[in-house]
Amino acid sequence: MRTATATIMGTVVSLAAPDDVPAADFDAAGEAAFGWLRHVDAVFSPFRADSPISRIRDGRLAPSAIEPGSEIHEVLSLCEELKQASDGAFDAWAVGDPPGFDPCGAVKGWATERAGALLTAHGLTRHALNAGGDVRLRGGRDGTPWRVALTDPHRPRTVLTVLTVADGAVATSGTAERGAHVFNPSSGRRATALAQVTVTGPDLARADGYATAALALADGPRGAATAREWLRGLAERTGYQALTVDPAGATWWTGGLAAHLPQLS
Numbered sequence: 001m002r003t004a005t006a007t008i009m010g011t012v013v014s015l016a017a018p019d020d021v022p023a024a025d026f027d028a029a030g031e032a033a034f035g036w037l038r039h040v041d042a043v044f045s046p047f048r049a050d051s052p053i054s055r056i057r058d059g060r061l062a063p064s065a066i067e068p069g070s071e072i073h074e075v076l077s078l079c080e081e082l083k084q085a086s087d088g089a090f091d092a093w094a095v096g097d098p099p100g101f102d103p104c105g106a107v108k109g110w111a112t113e114r115a116g117a118l119l120t121a122h123g124l125t126r127h128a129l130n131a132g133g134d135v136r137l138r139g140g141r142d143g144t145p146w147r148v149a150l151t152d153p154h155r156p157r158t159v160l161t162v163l164t165v166a167d168g169a170v171a172t173s174g175t176a177e178r179g180a181h182v183f184n185p186s187s188g189r190r191a192t193a194l195a196q197v198t199v200t201g202p203d204l205a206r207a208d209g210y211a212t213a214a215l216a217l218a219d220g221p222r223g224a225a226t227a228r229e230w231l232r233g234l235a236e237r238t239g240y241q242a243l244t245v246d247p248a249g250a251t252w253w254t255g256g257l258a259a260h261l262p263q264l265s
Helices: 023-044 052-057 071-085 104-121 204-217 224-238 255-260
Strands: 002-008 011-017 127-131 134-138 146-152 155-165 168-174 196-201 241-245 251-253
Touching: 002 023, 011 023, 011 104, 023 052, 023 071, 023 104, 023 127, 071 104, 071 204, 104 127, 104 134, 104 168, 104 204, 134 146, 134 204, 146 168, 155 168, 155 196, 168 204, 196 204, 196 224, 204 224, 204 241, 224 241, 241 255, 251 255
Parallel strands: none
Antiparallel strands: 002 011, 011 127, 127 134, 134 168, 146 155, 168 196, 196 241, 241 251
16 A cells, blocks of 8 residues: 655645555655645635635635635635535634634535545546545545544544445544534534534535534534434435434444444444
8 A cells, every 4th residue: 555644734644545556656646635735724724824714814805805716715605505504503704712714614624625636637546535534535445445444532542433435535523632623603612512423425525514513513402413413314415424422422323324334233
């Protein structure tokens, strides 16, 4: 297995591809993908005072001034789509205390999805790209699906279960590594009713946003039940499947994952 890693956007990004991929092709494709992610970090970082995102947040750049078709316009459109799909649980304009603009809940998945497309365009049609738990997989591995291990949030060195994915995305959001960092826009509180949400489907940008939205939804008056009902409906409408872990360690999943989770059945 050929592998490469880089630290970008405050996390470790890893790339893997089968051994039969020529080394030069692997290196060129990897550099293109990593270069794109570095570019995204510069443009979308809320921690850089001169980034467009910081300028939007503090009023120096009006959203109406963003050029249609640009990268920023694409992310703003994605954030609005996720807000509508989650009944406002995902709201890039109400992040933090006090609430402000921060699209990071969508950017990493969106950027990694685009990076995966770059890898394919550079000839790396079989690969696994993992950006801090947001994983884009293409082409399988040696004729079989890729295997994606999900970490138990209550036992960091233990694998909770393994998903098998030939082509698709797996996004995980939770409190284990970064603490309670997702805010419920309705209450302004940090979401803690679920320890971890994993969403899998065809597009990493949406899987990432849905996982973040589910964490926020679980912070409502009915707790995790609200998030699970929404995830069940999401699976029925879109095919995106989900697995949740609560603070006590109990797991729940949508029906489409049952065949992939013999360890938890």
